[in-house]
Amino acid sequence: MxxxxxxxxxxxxxxxxxxxxxxxxxxxxxxxxxxxxxxxxxxxxxxxxxxxxxxxxxxxxxxxxxxxxxxxxxxxxxxxxxxxxxxxxxxxxxxxxxxxxxxxxxxxxxxxxxxxxxxxxxxxxxxxxxxxxxxxxxQNLSLVEQGTFAELGKNSQRVYFVETFDTNNGVMKNLFVREVDKKTGNDNVIFAKEGTFDLSDNRRTLVLKQGIRYSGTAGRGDFSRISFERLDLIINTTPKIVNxxxxxxxxxxxxxxxxxxxxxxxxxxxxxxxxxxxxxxxxxxxxxxxxxxxxxxxxxxxxxxxxxxxxxxxxxxxxxxxxxxxxxxxxxxxxxxxxxxxxxxxxxxxxxxxxxxxxxxxxxxxxxxx
Structure with missing residues (x-):
């Protein structure tokens, strides 16, 4: 009609x-x-x-x-x-x-x-x-600044320093990382020539290559020295991608x-x-x-x-x-x-x-x- x-x-x-x-x-x-x-x-x-x-x-x-x-x-x-x-x-x-x-x-x-x-x-x-x-x-990865001491991850006792950072490929050169072992209380100091962030498997990992790790307690003279070709530091193990x-x-x-x-x-x-x-x-x-x-x-x-x-x-x-x-x-x-x-x-x-x-x-x- x-x-x-x-x-x-x-x-x-x-x-x-x-x-x-x-x-x-x-x-x-x-x-x-x-x-x-x-x-x-x-x-x-x-x-x-x-x-x-x-x-x-x-x-x-x-x-x-x-x-x-x-x-x-x-x-x-x-x-x-x-x-x-x-x-x-x-x-x-x-x-x-x-x-x-x-x-x-x-x-x-x-x-x-x-x-x-x-x-x-x-x-x-x-x-x-x-x-x-x-x-x-x-975006968290893009916040990495070279030449600055910063905390690595939230609520973390890790501090890192990057001499140079290539924002195009995400490669960091000449890294310094200091962390406190929660179990033993030892100080771990890490030097590495190169590092990258890895976001695979729903976790954030700092991959360090060609470096040295010192572990011990300040003032005791008991530091140990370990060389490595690759070292993975897990920053966040909680998957945040929505299931x-x-x-x-x-x-x-x-x-x-x-x-x-x-x-x-x-x-x-x-x-x-x-x-x-x-x-x-x-x-x-x-x-x-x-x-x-x-x-x-x-x-x-x-x-x-x-x-x-x-x-x-x-x-x-x-x-x-x-x-x-x-x-x-x-x-x-x-x-x-x-x-x-x-x-x-x-x-x-x-x-x-x-x-x-x-x-x-x-x-x-x-x-x-x-």
Whole structure:
């Protein structure tokens, strides 16, 4: 029908505009946050742009939910304000018949959100964490300065000095390293002609070549001297590269099904909920969009915001309850969706009746009382 094509067209253009504006604001805000973290050394400078990209991908599903809700609400409110909806109702057509064009617009977005939630986001989250950690480790290597005494590794009793450092190939010349053996308390002093950092096997190692190692206690004259061709000093043995098992958001969706882990169930509940949210909020926007052009009041905007906050915060609270093991999976998944469906049905009945005070209309919609 003509009205359906026109509605989908208007809503699509409105949604594109809303999505781009909100996305620009969020990206700008996150960019400032990332630059601040990079300045503090918590994020590698080279990773800022990539991490903003991964963060944007992660925010897209929720942004699509909000965009669909606002765009449908905006277009239908304009129909009420311009009396187009009054013409629609006076022609003998029901408000419920708007469900079809609304779903025509909302279902593709729900499918897009489902694909992103179930397949794209776990991959993007894992790549984001891996990328950030790798660049951070590489940035730590780039902080080596020649001609300066510095601590080797955090919380370490090793001090090193590098005479020359080739930043292109990462080779250090004429190294001095002093460390304290925690077991014996001896001082170890190492001289080497060449050294490099190795990041293989998820550990950071200083590889020294062609050197001498002195070990003993100062003032006792018991130092021993050992020559070596290669010596590996492990700086960090804790793997920092993210393992999918370590964080629920990086686990592939197929591994979440059937899991008894409350955290996995909470994550699955959230991934399944967002596509349903697109559909239900879009239908809820039909009765909420009611606007009386004579009164000029815009109370429906506050009602729309209230429903959105109630829906999203309710889902978040239920997800946290599932994660803590307080409630089972289905009890966390269903209540908010059922509540929104019930509210949509009741409000649709109210808007299909002649105008009445709110409480009278609500009573009539619930109990059929005139």
């Amino acid at each position: 003509i009205y359906q094509k026109q509605f989908v067209k208007e809503t699509t253009f409105t949604a594109i505009a809303i999505f781009l504006v909100v996305l620009a604001i969020l990206v700008f805000t996150q960019g400032i946050n990332m630059l601040g973290r990079a300045a503090d050394g918590r994020v590698a400078v080279d990773a800022v742009v990539a991490l903003i990209g991964f963060w944007t991908v992660g925010m897209t599903p929720l942004l699509i939910v909000l965009t669909a809700y606002i765009s449908i609400l905006t277009v239908l409110t304009r129909y009420w304000r311009d009396s187009e909806m009054a013409i629609w109702l006076s022609s003998g057509l029901s408000l419920r018949q708007w469900a079809k064009p609304v779903l025509t617009f909302a279902v593709p977005l729900a499918i897009l959100v489902a694909v992103m939630q179930l397949a794209v986001l776990p991959w993007a989250e894992l790549r984001s964490r891996e990328y950030a950690e790798i660049l951070k480790q590489k 999918p098992i370590d964080h629920r958001r990086t686990i592939p969706t197929q591994k979440l099904f059937g899991s008894n882990n409350p955290q996995h169930q909470a994550e699955l509940m959230w991934r399944v909920s967002l596509p349903l949210t697109v559909i239900l909020l879009s239908l809820l926007a039909i009765p909420i969009s009611y606007f009386n052009p004579r009164s000029g009041n815009s109370y429906h905007v506050f009602v729309a915001v209230g429903f959105f906050l109630l829906y999203q915060n309710g889902l978040t609270l239920l997800r946290d309850a599932v994660e803590d093991g307080k409630i089972p999976f289905w009890l966390g998944l269903l209540p908010m969706h059922v509540l929104i469906i019930a509210c949509t049905i009741v409000l649709m009945r109210m808007r299909s009746m002649p105008a009445k005070p709110f409480w009278s209309g609500l009573k009539a919609a619930l109990f059929g009382v005139k």
